[in-house]
Each structure stands twice: as C-alpha cells, then as structure tokens.
Amino acid sequence: MREPAFWWGEGSFASALLAPLAALYGAVAQWRLGRGGERAGAPVVCVGNLTVGGAGKTPTALALARMLAAAGERPMFLTRGYGGALAGPLLVDPARHRAREVGDEPLLLARTAPTIVARDRVKGAGIAGDASVIVMDDGFHNPSLVKDFSVLVVDGRRGTGNGRVIPAGPLRAPLEAQLARAHALIVVGGLRRAADIAERARAANIPVLQARLRPDVDVIAWLRGRQVLAFAGIADPKKFFATLAEAGVVLAAARSFPDHHRYTRAEAVALCDDAQRAGLV
Incomplete structure (x- = not known):
C-alpha cells in the first residue's frame, strides 16, 4: 500500500472530507489503547510508531536488542510478522523460513536475536521462555500484552504529517492518547517537522531522545x-x-x-x- 500524498501536506480537501471517519477510527484506537492486557513471563519493551509507515521502528528495536545483549540480557523479539502467511506462534528459523511465510522484517530481526512471530501476542509471549526481556517490534497499539516500557519513534523529517488520524492522516491514534502511554520518544533524523511533538512530549515529562540512521x-x-x-x-x-x-x-x-x-x-x-x-x- 502506498501512503496518500495528502497525509503529509496541509489543508487538503480529501483530508477534511475523511475527518468524520478519522474521528471514529481515532475513538476506537484510543479505547483500545486504554484496555488492560495480560502480563508476560518477562519484562516487555515495546517499540512503536506514532504514524503509519517507516519512522525507524525496526532499526530502533534492533539497536535496543543489541544494547540489552551487551548488558548481559537475553532479548527475544516478538512481532506480528506482517506480510507472512503463518499466524504462529513460532520461532523464526532464517535457514528454513521465507518472507512469504513469516514476513520480511522477522528475518531481519532474527539475525540479531531469537524472533517469535505471532498474531496472538499473548501466545507468542508464552513461548519466549528463554528470554530475560521481550522486545516488541510493533504492537504498541495492541492491548493484549502489558508493556513495561514503551518507546515511540517518529521521523523528524516527516513528523506527523497533517496531524490527523487514519484515514484523514498518518496518525495511528490521537497524538495525546499515544503520548500518554509512552515512556520515551525517539526522534530519528533531526527535529525539523517533529519539534512540536517533542515539546508536547517534554511537557508531559516524557524523555525525548534523538537518533540517526547510520548505514553499514x-x-x-x-x-x-x-x-x-x-x-x-x-x-x-x-x-x-x-x-x-x-x-x-x-x-x-x-x-x-x-x-x-x-x-x-x-x-x-x-x-x-x-x-x-x-x-x-
């Protein structure tokens, strides 16, 4: 799916036309964020996006897992496996599984730490017995598991676009509702269009960190x-x-x-x- 161009502009007629649907979607998303979940057998660190699309969530999850491993922890990834045919729960085997089965991102994650694919996150956490910490690459907006620490990632170059919720804009849920459940905000690639979001996070006593993508x-x-x-x-x-x-x-x-x-x-x-x-x- 390609993102509509009007998501990242301002004053779009299409965005205004979709505002009623966005209000409904946002209300449901906010309600889901407030629901309670089940606790996993290990602490859960969740990395999520404020918006639809690539803000740098997966590179952030990879960096966190490497830091945890360097500190002596046994991190294990838990992810839905977007684009894969297998529902799981299963442990990804890069030598056996293909992207069409488990999705492309889990194969990348599995190069760094053991990776579980599960559409049912509770069942996925149930087979993470060897993990001292579970790193969720996605799932911030899924209430089924309790998150002990949640990190939201935003692309500083694009920010939150027009600031509206799907389908009128790129936000996955109302901004304040997402920030209320975050323990940290990471801005990738400079503040440019994310300065306002960073200020709102700081006003809510949420630490704001800056990061950049570094190629091999x-x-x-x-x-x-x-x-x-x-x-x-x-x-x-x-x-x-x-x-x-x-x-x-x-x-x-x-x-x-x-x-x-x-x-x-x-x-x-x-x-x-x-x-x-x-x-x-």
Missing part, C-alpha cells in the same frame, strides 16, 4: 562514488535514497515499490537488466 560502513565504502540503480519497497523510500546520496553514492536511477513489496521474478530480472544496460551497480 563497509557497504558504503564499497558503493561510494559508484553510479547505482537504487530500489526500495519500504514506506518512505525517499529516506533510503537520501541516505545513499548523503553517503556519497551516485543515484543514477531509483525505483520505488509499495511497503513490504513482494518482488516477483520478473521484477528482479527487470531491475538487473536495467542496471546492466546502463552500466550501474
């Missing part, structure tokens, strides 16, 4: 100065392309696909052929 040093060293055909199937491909350009990679061509796009063989062949014909990496 070895990969960037190899790509720097080369002309490439870049492609991405993520919520905000412009951020990926900008990261490459800022690192000195020459973007001769760029292709955008929908978030969590499942590439076909024909698409993969076409990308390789286009790059080869143009002499691009």
Whole structure:
C-alpha cells in the first residue's frame, strides 16, 4: 500500500472530507489503547510508531536488542510478522523460513536475536521462555500484552504529517492518547517537522531522545562514488535514497515499490537488466 500524498501536506480537501471517519477510527484506537492486557513471563519493551509507515521502528528495536545483549540480557523479539502467511506462534528459523511465510522484517530481526512471530501476542509471549526481556517490534497499539516500557519513534523529517488520524492522516491514534502511554520518544533524523511533538512530549515529562540512521560502513565504502540503480519497497523510500546520496553514492536511477513489496521474478530480472544496460551497480 502506498501512503496518500495528502497525509503529509496541509489543508487538503480529501483530508477534511475523511475527518468524520478519522474521528471514529481515532475513538476506537484510543479505547483500545486504554484496555488492560495480560502480563508476560518477562519484562516487555515495546517499540512503536506514532504514524503509519517507516519512522525507524525496526532499526530502533534492533539497536535496543543489541544494547540489552551487551548488558548481559537475553532479548527475544516478538512481532506480528506482517506480510507472512503463518499466524504462529513460532520461532523464526532464517535457514528454513521465507518472507512469504513469516514476513520480511522477522528475518531481519532474527539475525540479531531469537524472533517469535505471532498474531496472538499473548501466545507468542508464552513461548519466549528463554528470554530475560521481550522486545516488541510493533504492537504498541495492541492491548493484549502489558508493556513495561514503551518507546515511540517518529521521523523528524516527516513528523506527523497533517496531524490527523487514519484515514484523514498518518496518525495511528490521537497524538495525546499515544503520548500518554509512552515512556520515551525517539526522534530519528533531526527535529525539523517533529519539534512540536517533542515539546508536547517534554511537557508531559516524557524523555525525548534523538537518533540517526547510520548505514553499514563497509557497504558504503564499497558503493561510494559508484553510479547505482537504487530500489526500495519500504514506506518512505525517499529516506533510503537520501541516505545513499548523503553517503556519497551516485543515484543514477531509483525505483520505488509499495511497503513490504513482494518482488516477483520478473521484477528482479527487470531491475538487473536495467542496471546492466546502463552500466550501474
């Protein structure tokens, strides 16, 4: 699914037209946030997005898991497995599972720590017996599990867009209702359009941290100065392309696909052929 452009603008007629539906969606989302859940057998740290799409939630979850492991903890990821066919609960095996079965993000998470896919988060937590701490990559808006510590992530370049709730805007629930259940706010990539959100968080005594995405040093060293055909199937491909350009990679061509796009063989062949014909990496 591609995000509507009016979500990230101001004064849109389409957004105003959808405001009644947004009010209904927001009321239900706020009610869900207030519901009680079951407690897992280990502390739960939840990483969530204020908005739909790529704010940097998964990189944040990965960084947290690495920090916890370095501190002597045994972190285990718990995630829904968006885009995968298997409902779980199951422990992801990167050697056996494919993205079509468990989703693409769980395969990435499993490179760092054991990862459980479960649409039913309570059942998923039930098989995390070896974990000293559970890191939820998504699930902030799912009330089924009690969260001991919740971190909200926002992209400083995009902020909360027009500030409205789905479908009139990108917010997953009313902003104040989300902040009321957060223990920390992480702004990724500078404050630009997130300064107001940061101030509101500080006013509610919520710590505000700033972070930046840092690409792999070895990969960037190899790509720097080369002309490439870049492609991405993520919520905000412009951020990926900008990261490459800022690192000195020459973007001769760029292709955008929908978030969590499942590439076909024909698409993969076409990308390789286009790059080869143009002499691009």
